[in-house]
Every structure is written in C-alpha cells, then in structure tokens.
Amino acid sequence: MRSSILMDRFHEIDLKPSEHYSKYLEMLENDVSDLLINRLNKTRSCPACNSQKTKDAFRKFGMTYHECSDCGTLFISPYPSNEDVLRFYEEAPAEKFWRNQLAKIAEDKREQKIILPRIEWILEAAQEYLSGIPNAVAFLDSPELGYAKFVNKKINNIYFIRPFVSEEALNGYPSLNILSSLDELPESLDLITLFETLDHIPETQDFLAKVYKALKPGGLCFVTSILSSGINILLLREHASNIYPPDRLNVFSVEGLKQLFDKFGFEVLEFSTPGILDMEILQRTVPQNPDLPEIRFIKYLLENRDEGVHQSFQQFLQISLMSSYGRILLRKS
Amino acid sequence: MAATLKCGILGFGYMGEIRKRVIDSLDSMEVIGIVEPNENIRRNIDPHLICPSLDELLKEGVDIVFVATPNSYAPDLCIQSLNAGKHVFCEKPPGRNLADIQKIIEAEKQNPRTKLMFGFNHRFHPAVMKARAVIDSGRMGNVLGIRGLYGKSGGVNYRKSWRNDKTISGGGILLDQGIHMLDLFRYFCGDFEFVKCFLDDSFWKMDVEDNAYVILGNKKNQNAFFHSSATLWKHIFRIEIMLEKGYLNVEGLLSKTGSYGRERLTIGKRQFEDEAEAIGNPSEEIIYFDKDLSWELEIREFIGCITENRAVSASSSDDAWKVMKIIEQAYQDAKNGKGGEVTQ
Numbered sequence: 001m002r003s004s005i006l007m008d009r010f011h012e013i014d015l016k017p018s019e020h021y022s023k024y025l026e027m028l029e030n031d032v033s034d035l036l037i038n039r040l041n042k043t044r045s046c047p048a049c050n051s052q053k054t055k056d057a058f059r060k061f062g063m064t065y066h067e068c069s070d071c072g073t074l075f076i077s078p079y080p081s082n083e084d085v086l087r088f089y090e091e092a093p094a095e096k097f098w099r100n101q102l103a104k105i106a107e108d109k110r111e112q113k114i115i116l117p118r119i120e121w122i123l124e125a126a127q128e129y130l131s132g133i134p135n136a137v138a139f140l141d142s143p144e145l146g147y148a149k150f151v152n153k154k155i156n157n158i159y160f161i162r163p164f165v166s167e168e169a170l171n172g173y174p175s176l177n178i179l180s181s182l183d184e185l186p187e188s189l190d191l192i193t194l195f196e197t198l199d200h201i202p203e204t205q206d207f208l209a210k211v212y213k214a215l216k217p218g219g220l221c222f223v224t225s226i227l228s229s230g231i232n233i234l235l236l237r238e239h240a241s242n243i244y245p246p247d248r249l250n251v252f253s254v255e256g257l258k259q260l261f262d263k264f265g266f267e268v269l270e271f272s273t274p275g276i277l278d279m280e281i282l283q284r285t286v287p288q289n290p291d292l293p294e295i296r297f298i299k300y301l302l303e304n305r306d307e308g309v310h311q312s313f314q315q316f317l318q319i320s321l322m323s324s325y326g327r328i329l330l331r332k333s
Numbered sequence: 334m335a336a337t338l339k340c341g342i343l344g345f346g347y348m349g350e351i352r353k354r355v356i357d358s359l360d361s362m363e364v365i366g367i368v369e370p371n372e373n374i375r376r377n378i379d380p381h382l383i384c385p386s387l388d389e390l391l392k393e394g395v396d397i398v399f400v401a402t403p404n405s406y407a408p409d410l411c412i413q414s415l416n417a418g419k420h421v422f423c424e425k426p427p428g429r430n431l432a433d434i435q436k437i438i439e440a441e442k443q444n445p446r447t448k449l450m451f452g453f454n455h456r457f458h459p460a461v462m463k464a465r466a467v468i469d470s471g472r473m474g475n476v477l478g479i480r481g482l483y484g485k486s487g488g489v490n491y492r493k494s495w496r497n498d499k500t501i502s503g504g505g506i507l508l509d510q511g512i513h514m515l516d517l518f519r520y521f522c523g524d525f526e527f528v529k530c531f532l533d534d535s536f537w538k539m540d541v542e543d544n545a546y547v548i549l550g551n552k553k554n555q556n557a558f559f560h561s562s563a564t565l566w567k568h569i570f571r572i573e574i575m576l577e578k579g580y581l582n583v584e585g586l587l588s589k590t591g592s593y594g595r596e597r598l599t600i601g602k603r604q605f606e607d608e609a610e611a612i613g614n615p616s617e618e619i620i621y622f623d624k625d626l627s628w629e630l631e632i633r634e635f636i637g638c639i640t641e642n643r644a645v646s647a648s649s650s651d652d653a654w655k656v657m658k659i660i661e662q663a664y665q666d667a668k669n670g671k672g673g674e675v676t677q
Contacts, residue, residue, distance in 0.1 A: 002459070005619035128466055319621070 004327070005318045006274035007311070008117075012281060014109040020102045025244070027094035032061040032245055035088055040078040047204040048073040048256030058238035063245045065238070067228075071256035074228045076249045079202050085246045090164065099164060111146070118195065119150045122222060125329055126191065129220060129269070134190035138214065140182070141197040148173055159185060182207065185214040193222045199248050204260070212264050212332060221266065221330040229253040230324020231317055232278050232285075235298060239289050240324075241281070254321050257328065266330040275323030279310045338362045338636065341395040343387060343410050344402035345369040345378055348424050348452070352399045355628045361636055362397075366390045391417045397639070400424060404508075405501045408433040412440040415447050420639055422632075424452040426512050427653040429503020431661045438650050450635045453516045453648040453656075457627035457634075460583045460598040461517060463620060464574065467581060467600060468521060474577025476522050479557040481514045481572045484565030487537060491563065497539045505541025507532065508660055511561030514572070515656045516648075518549065518557050521574060524655060525549040525557065530663035536564045547663050568592040579603045579615070587625035596622045 045052045046068035053069040054077075063076045080088075089095050103110070126134045138159035139147050148158055152173050159177045170176060179185065192211055201207045211221060227233065228251040232240050243251060252260070254271070261268055283302050286295055301313065317323040340356050342349050345367050356362045366384035369375050375383060384390045387410060390398070398414040400407050400423040408428045414421045415437075427434040441449045455461055467473060495501045496509050507530075518525065527550035532542040543563040550556050570593045574581040579602040585594035597619055604615040631648070638645045 001623055003621040003623070005621070006616070007619075008616045124466075124470070127470060128463070 001268050002270045002272075003319075003321065004270065004272040004274055005315060006117075006272075006276070007315055007318075008113065008276055010109065010113045010276060012277050012284075015106050015113065017102070017105050020105060021241075024094055024098055024102055025241070027097055028092070028244065029061050031088070031092040031094045032063070035092055036080050036084060036246060037062045039080045039084040041081065042079060043077045044075070044079060044202075046071060046073050046256070047075050047250050048252050048260045060238050060244050065243075065251075068253075068256065071259060072228055072253035073256035074233070074243075074248075074251040076245055079249055080246065082202050082207075085200060085202060085249070086162075088246055090162075115146050116150065118193075118222070118224075119147065121327070121329075122151075122191065122193065123154075125220060125222070125269075129331065130190055130218070134220075136186065136189045138185055138189050138192045139195075140192055140211070141195040145169065145173065145176075147193070148176060152176075159189070182210045182214075185210070187214055188216045189214050189219055190216065191220040191222065195222070195224045196226065196247070198223065198252065199225055199250055200246050202249055204250060205263075208260065208264055212266070215332040217332055219332045220269075221332070223257075223326075223328040223330065225257065225326045225328070226251055227254060227257075227273060227324050227326045229255065229322065230273065230275065230278065230326075231298075231322050232281050232324040235282065235292065235295055236285055236289070237292075239285055239292065241285070252326075254326065257326070261328070261330055265333050267333055268328060269331050270327070270329035271321065272328070273318055273321045273323035273326045275318065275325035276314065277325075278317055278323050279314045283310075336361075338396045338639065339365045339394060340397045340399060341366045341368070341384065341387075341390040341393070342399045342401060343368045343390075344400070344406075345374050346401065349399070349401035350377075351628055352401060352422075352632075355632050356399075358629065359632065359636070361640075362632075365395060366393055387413060391419065395419060397422060397635075403495045403501045404429045404433075404503050408436050411437045411449070415440040415444045415449065418444060418447060420448040420635075422450050422452065422635055425516075425653075426503070426508050426660075427451050427650075427657060429501075429508075431654070431657050433503075434650070434654050434657045438654060441650055448635065448638045448645055449650050450631075450638065450645045451648045451650070451653045452631070453513065453652065454627045454631045455513045455517055455586075456520055456647060457630040458586060458596060458625065459622040459627075460585075460596045460620070461520075461572075463598050463622075464572075464581045464583055465520065468574070468576070473579045473581070473600075473602075476555055477575040477577060478555055479518055479521060479572065479574050481518065481557075481559035482562075482569055483510050483514045483559065483571075484562040484567065484569045485510065486566045486568065487543070487563045491537060492539065497537070497541050499540045502541065504660070504664065505532075505534075505539070505545070506543055506561045506563045507545035507547070507663060508541075510563075511545050511547065511559065512656055512660060514559045514561060515547075515659055516652065517572060518559070519652065519656060521572075522551065522555045522557065523553065525551045525555075525659060527551070528659055528662045528666055530667040532664075532667040542667075545663070545667075549659070568594075570594075577603075587622060587627075596625070598622075 049071045051068050051070040054066040057065045057067040057074055065074045066077050067074050133154050136157040137155050158175050161179050198204055286299055340362050342352055353364055356364050367378050367382045368384050397420045400410050407423055411421050411423050529548040531546040533544040534542055537543045545561045548558050570586045572583040582599040585596040587596045600618045601615050634647055
C-alpha cells in the first residue's frame, strides 16, 4: 500500500465562494426540513464495521449523527432511503442552486484543483495497474459531466447514472452511456470512481457489493471521502461546515473504511489523506466557536505560530493520515 | 521442463537466505539444494537441503542456480552452471572486474538456451518503478540530469567483511554499493560515455575505497553525479532526477531493518509559469510506499523469461557488462590522478 502527500495551494473560498456557500447552507437546511426529515424510517448499525456499539454524537439539520464505538465512523440514523436521497438531489432548490449557480462560479478552480488532478490520478493509475487507457469506466458520483469532458476522447465506454443534464448536453459525448440505476452497469468495468459517493449512500454495503460485482477482476475503484478521523471533524464535530445531510449521511474513519473495503475483498493499493484545507478551516472556525472542548492545543498553534508552521502541520496531518479528506485506490482481487 | 522449477542456491549468507525465502513463497519454484562451505552458516540450513558441491547440485537436476557467493567465486560458478545448461541468477556485482563479467558472457553465448540475470533488485523497488513510469509517460519531459547519494555507516564488522578484501571483492564501496546507483542511473538515463572519479580510504584504511565520488556524462548531454560512502554514519539512499517539467526524488529504501527510512517518491512540478504562487517552492506530491516486493518481482521477471522463453531485458548480462565498464573506467580514472590542479 502507498500513501500520497499533496501540498498544493488553494483556498476554501476558491471552491466555495463564501456568500454563495452560506446561502446554499441556509437553503439546504430548509430543504432538509421540508423534504427529508419526515422520511427517516430506518435505523442502522455502523455502515463501515456493522458494530451496534454506538453513541449519539451530535445533531445537524434535525438529524442525529451517531459515532461508532469500534471504528469511529459517524453516521446518521434513523436515515432516509436511497430513493429519497436521489429525489432530494434532483428536486431540492438548494441542490439546483448548487448546480446552476455556485458550481458555475467556482467552475474554473474546481476544474483546475479538483477535477484535473483526479483525472491525472485515474490515468496514471490506469497506466500503472491496467497497463494503458481503460476501456470502460463508470463515474458513479458526478451529477454533471465534468469528468467526461476530459476523458471523453480517450475512453471508449463511459457510464453515468442519471446525470442532471439536458438531452442536448449529451450530444457532444458519443462514448457516454446513461443508465438509470446501478443495477444496469455491465460487469466488466476497468474502473469505477466514487468521489465522495460513499458519504451519501444510505445502504453503503449493498452499494459497494454492486460496485465490486461491476468491476472486472483487477479492476480499479477510486474513492474520495470526508473522514471522521480527520482533525477538523475530530475537533469541530457539528461545527464543521462540510458535515451535513444528505451529503454526509456517512463520515467514515480511516479504520472504518479499511474494514469496509477488506470485507468486500478489495485490495487497498493507496490510502492517503491529501487534504489541503484543514488548517485554513480550523483558522476560520475555531475563533467562531471558543467554547469547543479539546481545542487548547490547536488554538495555541493557530494564534502563535506562522503560516510556515501551519503548512508543516498540514503536511504532518497528511503523513499521519489525519487530514479530513481521504483518497483511496482499490483493486478487485 | 518440469512444472515446478528446481532451484539450487550457492552461498547461504544474507542474499542466499533472501533468495530462499522468495523461492519458498512461489508455487512455481522449489529449493532442492544449498551449497554452503561455512559450517556455522550450514547449521541454519535444513539438513535435507545441504549439498556438498555445485557438481552434486547439478547432478540432482536443478533448473536454476542462484549464485550468492562472494564476488571472486561467482564467475566460475556461473560459467560451470551455464555450461551445464542451467539458468543462472547471479547476485551483483557480476564478479570483481570487467574481465569476470566478460568470461560469464562468453559462457552465456555458448549456451543460448540458458537465461542469465543479475541481482540489480533496486530497479524493482516501488519508488524506483514509479519514478521510471513517470519518466516513461513523458509528462515531465526529458531527463536533464541526475544526482545520487548512497551511504552507510560501515559497522563493527566492516574490517572483517570479505567485501573489503580486495582479492575477494575486487573493490570497495563503489563496487559493492555504488553499482546499484550506477545501474539506476543507466535505468533512468541510458548509457554514459564519460566518467570522472575520486576515491578515498579516509577512515577505514582498508585496501579498498570507503568513499567514491563519481561524475558521469553522456552524448545526450545528461550529466550525473553520485557519492557512495561507508562513512556517512547514517544509512541514506537518495536519487534526485531533474526533468524539463519538474523533478523526481527517490528517498529511503524499504529493507528488512528499515534503516534507510520510509521509501518515498517526491514528484515536483515546475511552476515558473505561475511564480506568484510558487516562487521556487513548487507543489509536490510525495508518495510513501510500505511494501517491498522488489525481491519477488525480480524473481518473477526471471521466471517469466524462462517459462516464456523471453530474452532477459532487465538486469541482463549487457546491463551488468555496461555498469562494470563504467566502474572499471572510474577506478582507472581515480588511479590516474586527482584531476587538474587549481592554482592559487
């Protein structure tokens, strides 16, 4: 297994312009209240390790996050069904605002700092482990066609599930196959991407079983995820601005994800936490929440040490797998 | 050919033990005999596997002979095995000098059905393989130059080791450890035609060098420099590769003791198009590796050459000859003098 350290330079505001992001969160809280909160029907054990030993952690937008006592994963229970979550992403005004306005404002930076590095990650890993350009790829995460734009001419078969785009928008992508559900995926895919997908899938294990089945032997699965074992989430808990339903129905820990992937027989080729923004987020959030427990150390670090030390600490977090953004490369055995 | 390749090991020191461990882990190979003259070491061998000589081993019907002996014995053992029609895997260095490897190559030519590979296992280390993959992808442009440092501390048994007895080893730290660095330089850049070398026996005062400083150049205008040392007092392995669009640094080596540190590859991308952000301190990706499969991969490659009847292309006799040619030239250059004098 390998682990990557990525010390790039960008700011949270580049990806989530603050005024618009605040508006999005406001809208989202209302939408969750209107469309999801009454749809919480089922309870569950830890989605990573199945442990039933859990404790209440905190509430966000009216939903309860539990913390697994065995692996440290945070998860919402009771929880909405997959159909309710999909409908929410399709219909909620907040999600439309995200797609139509917020995402467009930050489009250039997102392409440059998020999408292109991921495309590079995919193509390099394909070269290394599949000995060339993959033939069949499924992007099981993007509601738009951002990733297809960059690989459309290189990969023969690209699968998306119900992207939120018009019929006309699909015309420029002859290699695209649009499916209406995961069950329609062929069982011979070279690679599948799950970019923050597992975070919002309620029935995680059923979903992962289908992903495993759809990959050919030796096929690759690219995962990114927000991690409960990351410093931000450990310290900020419900005050972390990126922890909210339904995007984060699950906030897995490093340990939880390792158990989950191991259970399905995936070989973990890479496990990294290449987050860039932990220190910046703490710098913004800690002063707003002076009563947070267990922040004496980080408060001292933020107030009394300079940018260089903060960057070194960010690198230490990556090396120690303690940044709150994870990237994992899996191979089907 | 039998489904399982029968292997014999000559020499059961550090390398012989590693080879046995790897062979034992593979279904397609089995060790059927080990020749080890040292009685103390022989005690560590399963008595059923002890074999009195190479002659006896050859009679037992081995398919592959692993030569893991001190340098002075390796050439004759390789030649005898090749002439008996056996495949040969020989540890580095391939003898004491260029004449030794030339003799082995003659035997290889006389026995074209046999496969011969040398133990330049550093090529199969994960950070090295990844660096080579990045170079091969072309995304960082051509290699401009390369710099290496390979050092160790010597250790309490340094004076007693056969490696520092010139009649057995043929050379000091340059031949023993520096040969890996040279092999990797060739792996990343291709051949080098020019060499300048300074040698020292500054601390250990043996009849071989304890420090080698080597400068290389080639017709592609790539220059390279490395320092191989037994007086660094710390185990260090580092290669810095400059490319047109960035740099690659390989640092640390996965090993049994972990003394060279975590193996990692740093990929830095040139950013002077956007200097407002970079200012000589570009974004880097550092990849840490935690599993050393180099021994297994190396042997699997050798098995592939045998079973698929492929020519040996990695760590071949040609690679061994070319790297020994550079080393011989380096020793010659060092002997000729210290270079031009700087007049004050």
